[in-house]
Amino acid sequence: MTALSAYIHVPFCAVRCGYCDFNTYTNAELGGGGSQAEYADNAMAEMDLTLAADRAAGYEYVEISTVFFGGGTPTLLPADDLVRMLDHLRSLVPLAPGAEVTTEANPDSVTRASLSRLADGGITRVSIGMQSAVPSVLATLDRTHDPERVPQVVQWAKEAGLQVSLDLIYGTPGETLADVETSVRAALACEVDHLSAYSLIIEGNTAMARQLRRGELEAPDPDDMADKYELVDDLAAAAGLSWYEVSNWARTPEHRSRHNLAYWRGGDWWGIGPGAHRHRDGLRAWNVKHPSRYARMLATGELPVADSEQVAAEDRLVERIMLELRIADGLSVDVVPAERRDMLAIHRDRGHLDPEALTAGRAVLTREGRLLADAVIRDLVP
Amino acid sequence: MPVTPRIAADEALDIQPASTPQERLRNFCIIAHIDHGKSTLADRMLQITGIVEERAMRAQYLDRMDIERERGITVKSQAVRMPWQVDGVDYALNMIDTPGHVDFTYEVSRSLAACEGAILLVDAAQGIEAQTLANLYLAMEHDLTIIPVLNKIDLPGAEPEKYAAEIGQLVGVDPEEVLRVSGKTGVGVPELLDHVVRTLPAPEGQVEAPCRAMIFDSVYDTYRGVVTYVRVVDGFLRSRDRIDMMSTGAHHELLEIGVSSPEPHPTQGIGPGEVGYLITGVKDVRQSKVGDTITTSVRGAEEPLAGYADPKPMVYSGLFPIDGSDYPILRDALDKLKLNDAALVYEPETSTALGFGFRVGFLGLLHLEIVRERLEREFDLDLISTAPSVVYDVVMEDGTEVEVLNPSDFPEGKVHSIAEPVARATILVPSEFIGAVMELCQSKRGNLGGMDYLSEDRVELRYTLPLAEIVFDFFDQLKSKTRGYASLDYDVSGSQTADLVKVDILLQGEPVDAFSAIVHRDKAYSYGVDMSGKLKNLIPRQQFEVPIQAAIGSRIIARENIRAMRKDVLSKCYGGDISRKRKLLEKQKEGKKRMKNIGSVEVPQEAFIAALSSDAAEPSKDEKKKK
Ligand SMILES: Nc1nc2c(ncn2[C@@H]2O[C@H](COP(=O)(O)OP(=O)(O)OP(=O)(O)O)[C@@H](O)[C@H]2O)c(=O)[nH]1
Ligand SMILES: C[S@@+](CC[C@H](N)C(=O)[O-])C[C@H]1O[C@@H](n2cnc3c(N)ncnc32)[C@H](O)[C@@H]1O
Ligand code: SF4
Ligand SMILES: [Mg+2]
Numbered sequence A: 001m002t003a004l005s006a007y008i009h010v011p012f013c014a015v016r017c018g019y020c021d022f023n024t025y026t027n028a029e030l031g032g033g034g035s036q037a038e039y040a041d042n043a044m045a046e047m048d049l050t051l052a053a054d055r056a057a058g059y060e061y062v063e064i065s066t067v068f069f070g071g072g073t074p075t076l077l078p079a080d081d082l083v084r085m086l087d088h089l090r091s092l093v094p095l096a097p098g099a100e101v102t103t104e105a106n107p108d109s110v111t112r113a114s115l116s117r118l119a120d121g122g123i124t125r126v127s128i129g130m131q132s133a134v135p136s137v138l139a140t141l142d143r144t145h146d147p148e149r150v151p152q153v154v155q156w157a158k159e160a161g162l163q164v165s166l167d168l169i170y171g172t173p174g175e176t177l178a179d180v181e182t183s184v185r186a187a188l189a190c191e192v193d194h195l196s197a198y199s200l201i202i203e204g205n206t207a208m209a210r211q212l213r214r215g216e217l218e219a220p221d222p223d224d225m226a227d228k229y230e231l232v233d234d235l236a237a238a239a240g241l242s243w244y245e246v247s248n249w250a251r252t253p254e255h256r257s258r259h260n261l262a263y264w265r266g267g268d269w270w271g272i273g274p275g276a277h278r279h280r281d282g283l284r285a286w287n288v289k290h291p292s293r294y295a296r297m298l299a300t301g302e303l304p305v306a307d308s309e310q311v312a313a314e315d316r317l318v319e320r321i322m323l324e325l326r327i328a329d330g331l332s333v334d335v336v337p338a339e340r341r342d343m344l345a346i347h348r349d350r351g352h353l354d355p356e357a358l359t360a361g362r363a364v365l366t367r368e369g370r371l372l373a374d375a376v377i378r379d380l381v382p
Numbered sequence B: 001m002p003v004t005p006r007i008a009a010d011e012a013l014d015i016q017p018a019s020t021p022q023e024r025l026r027n028f029c030i031i032a033h034i035d036h037g038k039s040t041l042a043d044r045m046l047q048i049t050g051i052v053e054e055r056a057m058r059a060q061y062l063d064r065m066d067i068e069r070e071r072g073i074t075v076k077s078q079a080v081r082m083p084w085q086v087d088g089v090d091y092a093l094n095m096i097d098t099p100g101h102v103d104f105t106y107e108v109s110r111s112l113a114a115c116e117g118a119i120l121l122v123d124a125a126q127g128i129e130a131q132t133l134a135n136l137y138l139a140m141e142h143d144l145t146i147i148p149v150l151n152k153i154d155l156p157g158a159e160p161e162k163y164a165a166e167i168g169q170l171v172g173v174d175p176e177e178v179l180r181v182s183g184k185t186g187v188g189v190p191e192l193l194d195h196v197v198r199t200l201p202a203p204e205g206q207v208e209a210p211c212r213a214m215i216f217d218s219v220y221d222t223y224r225g226v227v228t229y230v231r232v233v234d235g236f237l238r239s240r241d242r243i244d245m246m247s248t249g250a251h252h253e254l255l256e257i258g259v260s261s262p263e264p265h266p267t268q269g270i271g272p273g274e275v276g277y278l279i280t281g282v283k284d285v286r287q288s289k290v291g292d293t294i295t296t297s298v299r300g301a302e303e304p305l306a307g308y309a310d311p312k313p314m315v316y317s318g319l320f321p322i323d324g325s326d327y328p329i330l331r332d333a334l335d336k337l338k339l340n341d342a343a344l345v346y347e348p349e350t351s352t353a354l355g356f357g358f359r360v361g362f363l364g365l366l367h368l369e370i371v372r373e374r375l376e377r378e379f380d381l382d383l384i385s386t387a388p389s390v391v392y393d394v395v396m397e398d399g400t401e402v403e404v405l406n407p408s409d410f411p412e413g414k415v416h417s418i419a420e421p422v423a424r425a426t427i428l429v430p431s432e433f434i435g436a437v438m439e440l441c442q443s444k445r446g447n448l449g450g451m452d453y454l455s456e457d458r459v460e461l462r463y464t465l466p467l468a469e470i471v472f473d474f475f476d477q478l479k480s481k482t483r484g485y486a487s488l489d490y491d492v493s494g495s496q497t498a499d500l501v502k503v504d505i506l507l508q509g510e511p512v513d514a515f516s517a518i519v520h521r522d523k524a525y526s527y528g529v530d531m532s533g534k535l536k537n538l539i540p541r542q543q544f545e546v547p548i549q550a551a552i553g554s555r556i557i558a559r560e561n562i563r564a565m566r567k568d569v570l571s572k573c574y575g576g577d578i579s580r581k582r583k584l585l586e587k588q589k590e591g592k593k594r595m596k597n598i599g600s601v602e603v604p605q606e607a608f609i610a611a612l613s614s615d616a617a618e619p620s621k622d623e624k625k626k627k
Helices: A036-056 A079-092 A112-120 A135-140 A149-159 A177-189 A207-213 A222-238 A258-264 A291-299 A313-324 A342-349 A355-359 A367-371 A373-380 B038-048 B066-071 B102-112 B130-141 B160-171 B189-199 B324-340 B365-378 B431-443 B467-481 B521-538 B578-593 B605-613
Strands: A004-010 A064-071 A095-105 A125-131 A163-170 A194-199 A242-245 A248-250 A268-272 A277-280 A283-287 A305-310 B025-032 B078-086 B089-097 B117-123 B145-151 B212-221 B225-234 B242-245 B251-253 B256-260 B264-266 B275-279 B293-296 B315-321 B345-351 B355-362 B383-385 B392-396 B401-404 B415-430 B447-455 B458-466 B487-497 B500-507 B517-520 B546-552 B555-562 B595-598 B601-604
Touching: A004 A079, A004 A258, A036 A079, A036 A268, A036 A291, A064 A079, A064 A258, A079 A095, A079 A112, A095 A258, A112 A149, A125 A149, A125 A177, A135 A177, A149 A163, A149 A177, A163 A177, A163 A222, A177 A194, A177 A222, A194 A222, A222 A242, A222 A248, A222 A367, A242 A258, A258 A313, A268 A283, A277 B578, A283 B578, A313 A373, A313 B578, A342 A355, A342 A373, A367 A373, A373 B578, B025 B038, B025 B102, B025 B130, B025 B189, B038 B078, B038 B089, B038 B117, B038 B189, B066 B365, B078 B189, B078 B256, B078 B275, B089 B189, B102 B130, B102 B212, B102 B365, B102 B487, B117 B130, B117 B160, B117 B189, B130 B145, B130 B160, B130 B415, B130 B487, B145 B160, B145 B189, B160 B447, B212 B324, B315 B324, B315 B345, B315 B365, B324 B345, B324 B355, B324 B365, B355 B365, B365 B383, B383 B605, B415 B431, B415 B467, B431 B447, B431 B458, B431 B467, B458 B467, B458 B487, B467 B487, B500 B521, B517 B521, B521 B546, B521 B555, B521 B605, B578 B595, B595 B605, B601 B605
Parallel strands: A004 A064, A004 A268, A064 A095, A095 A125, A125 A163, A163 A194, B025 B089, B025 B117, B117 B145
Antiparallel strands: A194 A248, A242 A248, A268 A277, A277 A283, A283 A305, B078 B089, B212 B225, B212 B293, B225 B275, B242 B251, B242 B293, B256 B264, B256 B275, B315 B355, B315 B383, B345 B355, B392 B401, B392 B415, B415 B458, B415 B487, B447 B458, B500 B517, B500 B546, B546 B555, B595 B601
C-alpha cells in the first residue's frame, strides 16, 4: 500500500499567544486522564486503535515515511515522551529508511540536552517558532522568548545533527517593513535550510481579535501584507532559499518538508492526539478536541473521533486544485475541469500564472499569483 | 370610560341591514391630517355604540395590519356599521376611518364616495395642517357635509379657542359651531354622534330602482377570498341574488353578504344607502374592481355609477429579490398585494446589477416603503429597491416621444427636450419660518404661487415644485429647517420641460443600470461624485484596477479608481485540517456566486444594496410620519 505519514498533536503550551486558535491548553493538569503527564500513553493507545481500525478496513501500511509532532508545543513534553511515542509508532509500522521526523518547538521549550536527546531518539528535524526577531513585535504576539535565544537554539539543534526550519509571522500590527527585514535577516543568518513565513491571521475567537475590536490594535492592511511577503521572498531568494509552497522556502528540493508535501499531495496520514486530523483515501476524520474527553474515550477502547467525512469525488478534485496550486510544482492543467480551463489563460495574462509552465501543461503561480492564490483557486475549481 | 350603549345592535330590529329606511342611515367618514386622532376617535365610537366590548378594546382598533399597528398610522380605510339612538329613534351609522398620509389620498377619496358627510378632525394642539386642507377640499369636491371637530381637547397644550377660530374661518362657520371632543377620554363623542345624526343628510337612493352598488374597496383575505366592500346606491342586494359586474358583464354568485360591525356579520342583504361587504368566490380582486358598479343579474341596471379614476403612480422604483431564486415568490407576492392595493402597478425588469425584479409604481415614498415592508414580512422576502424615480417624457430630435419610467431605459440618440412632472405643494408653517421655507423651495427649483395667513402667526405657502425634488429628501429638509413645524401636502399637476440629464455610473466602462439617474444638470456633478465615491468604498478590490466613472452621455464628469487587490491568500499553517480549508474555499465560492458581474468586475450584491440604501432610497424616519 501507499506510504503513510503520522501527525501527533501535542495540545499544551506554556502560555496562549494572543493570535493563536490552535487546539492547545496552558493548564498541564486536565482532569479525566487528559493531563500532560498522561499524554504520551494516551497517544500510544490511540495509535494501537488506529492500526486496528485500518486493518479492519483493509488498509495495511508497509512503512511510515514522515512523522510530525505538532502543537501546541510538543517540546513542552519531556524529550523522552516524544521518543517513547516515536518508538511505539515504529513498532506498529516501521519507519522508512531516511524517514523525516519533525517536531515543532518553541525557543524557550528546548535545551541543548533535550535537542540531543531528541536527535538520539530518532527525530531528524526541528521546526522552531521564531515568529520575529523584533522585541516589540514579539511582545504584540505575546511571545515570551528572548530573540537572542533563537540562533542559540538553532546552533544546538545543528550540533545535534537536526535539520532546522524557522517559522516567521509577518504582518503583526505595528510591525514595519524594516522589522520584517530584521526578522528575515536574523532567520537567514542562522543559516537554516528551510523557512516558513506566515501572514498573521487574526481568527475571530482569539484575544488578538478582541483587542482589534476594542480598537487597541490596528487591522492588518492587505497591501502592507503583500509588500512584506515580497520582501520575505526577495530576502530568502537572495540567501539561496526558493519558494516551494506559498508560505515555505527551502534551500534544495531535499530540504522541503516532506510531511507537509504529503498533506498537499493527498497522501494518507494518521492523526494522533486531541483535535488531530487524519486522512485515508478520501476519508477525512478528526478527533475530539478536549484532552480529557479524548482520554476518556480512549479509556473505553474507543477511537476518539469527533466526526468524519468521506470526501466526494468532486470535492477531492477541489482539494487537489486547492492544495497543488499552492506548491511550486504546480498543478497539471488536465486536472482543471474543462469548463474552467479558459481561466488559465486569463490568469496568465493577468500575470498570475507562469507562461512557460502553462505552455508545458502546468499551472504554476508567479509571485503575484502566489499573493492571489485563493482568487486563482476560486476561478479554477468546479 | 365605561358607557352603556344607548342601543344594542341586535335589539334594534328596526335598523337591521336591508330593512333600515334610508332616513335612519347616516354614512360618514373621519378625515384629518395624519395623527390628529381619527382612529382613536373611531375607537370611542366603537365603544359607546357598544359594538366592541370593553375587554376586546385596544387602541386604534381598526388599524389591523401589523404594519399599521407598529407605525401607528392608518393605511387602509375601514368601514363600520354602528347603532345609535337619538331622541328615542334608532339609527344605523356607517363610519369610515381613513388614512391621513398624503400617499393614501386615493384611499380617502374612495371612502368619501361612500358617504354623505365627513368629520373634519383637527388636533386642538396643532391646528390646521396641510392634509387638513387637502382632505377638506377633497370632501368638498364630493359635495359632502362637513362637521368640523377639534380633537384632543384634553391635552394641556390644546388651544381650542384659537383653532376653533381658524377652522371656523376655513370651513365658513362660527367658531362656536366647531365641536370639541377628546378621542382619548371620550368627552364630547356622544354629542358628536348626535350631531352626525342631526346634521348629516340621509342617503337618498331609489328604493324601487334596479340595484346599483359602488365597489369602494376590494380586499383579498386568505380565509375568505376576495371581500368586496360596496355602498348600495339604488335598490337591494340580497343573499340569493346573482350579480353582474357592470364594466365586464361578468356574473357572480353571492356566497355571503353582510355588514362589518366591525367583525363581519352576514345578513339577508343590504339596501339602498347602506354600506356592506359581499363575497362571491372570485379569486382575484381584479374581477371585483374598485370603482365598478354591481347590479343584479335579474332586472339589472342599465347605467353604471360614475366610478373612480385609477390612482396614478407618482414614483417608480425597481424591486429585486436579494436571492435571485426568490423571483417567482416576489412575482406571486406582488400579485397578491395587488389584490388589496389598486394603486400598485408593476412590470418585470431585468438589471445587470440586481438580476430579475420588477419596476413598481407607487403613490409615494411611504407607499413604497409599506409595500416593500409587507412583501418582506408577509412573504419572507429580502428585497432591495432602487432609487425612486418619477416619470419623464422625453422628446427626441426626430419628434418621437418616449415615456421613461426607469432611467436605465432612457432612449439613445439626440434628445430634444425632457419634461418632468411638477407638483402643487401646500406648506403650512408658523410665519417665523417663511424665509427658511422659501429658501429651501428656491433651492429645489420651486415657484411661489401664493401665500395666505391662516391666522396671525400661521401661513399657507403654495408652490409648484418638480415632483422629483419632493420625493427625495425635501420633506426631511423642510422639517429640519422649521424645527418640525411645517406640514406638507402635494399633488401632481402637469409637467414642465427642464434642463435634465441622465447620469450613468460606469464600472470599467460598463454602465451599472441600477445607478443611472435623471437629474437636473446643476446636480449632475454632485450625483456623479457622490455615487462613484460611495461605490469606490463599497466595491471590493478586484484582481485588476477598476475605474468608476460618472458620465453624461460620453462625457465623463467624475472618476474614481479601485486599486487592484494584491493579496488574496490565506497563508497560515493549517496542518492536516484540509476540511477546514476546503470549507473556507466553499464559503468564498458561495460568496463569489452571489456576486454580480459587471463586465469582468465582480461586485457583491451587498455593495449595490449599501449604495442604494443610503439616503436616496431609504426615506428617513421622519418621512414615515408626515405632520
Ligand atoms: N391626548 C390625546 N391624544 C390623542 C387623542 N386622540 C388621539 N391621540 C393620540 O394621537 C396619536 C395619533 O392617533 P391616531 O388615532 O392613530 O391618529 P390618526 O389620525 O388615526 O393617524 P393616521 O391614521 O396615521 O392618519 C396617538 O398617539 C393617539 O393616542 C386625544 O383625544 N387626546
Ligand atoms: C502549529 S503552530 C505552533 C508552533 C509552536 N507552538 C510555536 O508557536 O512556535 C505553527 C506555526 O503556525 C504559525 N501560526 C500560528 N498561529 C498563526 C496565525 N494566527 N497566523 C499566522 N500564523 C500562525 C506560527 O508561525 C507557528 O509557529
Ligand atoms: S506557542 Fe504556538 S501553539 Fe502555543 S499558543 Fe503560541 S502559537 Fe499557539
Ligand atoms: Mg388612523
